[in-house]
Amino acid sequence: MLEEQEVQLLVRQAKTGDSEAFGRIFDLYSARVYNFLFGKLRHKQTAEDILSTVFLKAWENLSRYQTRQNAKFSTWLFQIANFTLIDHWRTRKETTELSKVENLSVFAADPKLYEDYEFLWIALSELPPEYQTVLDLRFKQEFSVAETAKIMNKSEVGVRVLQHRALKLLKEKLINHGINSY
Numbered sequence: 322m323l324e325e326q327e328v329q330l331l332v333r334q335a336k337t338g339d340s341e342a343f344g345r346i347f348d349l350y351s352a353r354v355y356n357f358l359f360g361k362l363r364h365k366q367t368a369e370d371i372l373s374t375v376f377l378k379a380w381e382n383l384s385r386y387q388t389r390q391n392a393k394f395s396t397w398l399f400q401i402a403n404f405t406l407i408d409h410w411r412t413r414k415e416t417t418e419l420s421k422v423e424n425l426s427v428f429a430a431d432p433k434l435y436e437d438y439e440f441l442w443i444a445l446s447e448l449p450p451e452y453q454t455v456l457d458l459r460f461k462q463e464f465s466v467a468e469t470a471k472i473m474n475k476s477e478v479g480v481r482v483l484q485h486r487a488l489k490l491l492k493e494k495l496i497n498h499g500i501n502s503y
Contacts, residue, residue, distance in 0.1 A: 328394050336383050354402050375402045396468045403472050444494040452487035
């Protein structure tokens with residue numbers, strides 16, 4: 322991954338209409354954004370469609386992006402992804418049972434890991450979407466509390482509270498699934 326200064330250079334180039342620079346930005350972030358979306362949707366085609374929408378919105382709104390001290394471009398991009406996902410859920414209330422979804426091993430290099438931790442995927446899928454999002458951003462995407470707050474349009478205290486509640490509920494669900502070692 323490039324340093325933030327190099328990313329900001331690409332952003333400045335893309336703002337001038339340089340589609341190759343924006344293509345490089347896409348190459349840098351598309352896998353992470355896709356994994357974030359797929360983790361919430363559990364549907365490959367929908368995640369790909371929303372990924373395209375996210376980057377189209379980013380390209381169309383790039384002129385509005387402003388570099389801020391201690392703020393990464395990825396925070397802005399994930400904020401667009403999160404709001405696009407929320408819009409999708411508002412317009413489509415379609416859900417899929419986790420057990421019917423194929424290729425969940427995309428999250429693990431070794432498909433055996435999915436089998437070993439299936440109980441965790443099931444427990445996570447039972448959490449409210451906002452809890453899933455905060456846990457994904459903090460632990461899977463490794464965003465800071467401040468970055469997560471920006472992406473989710475919440476205060477840092479709000480993110481900490483949400484994270485605490487999400488972890489507490491996840492622990493309860495794991496215990497209910499018979500996992501007592503957590």
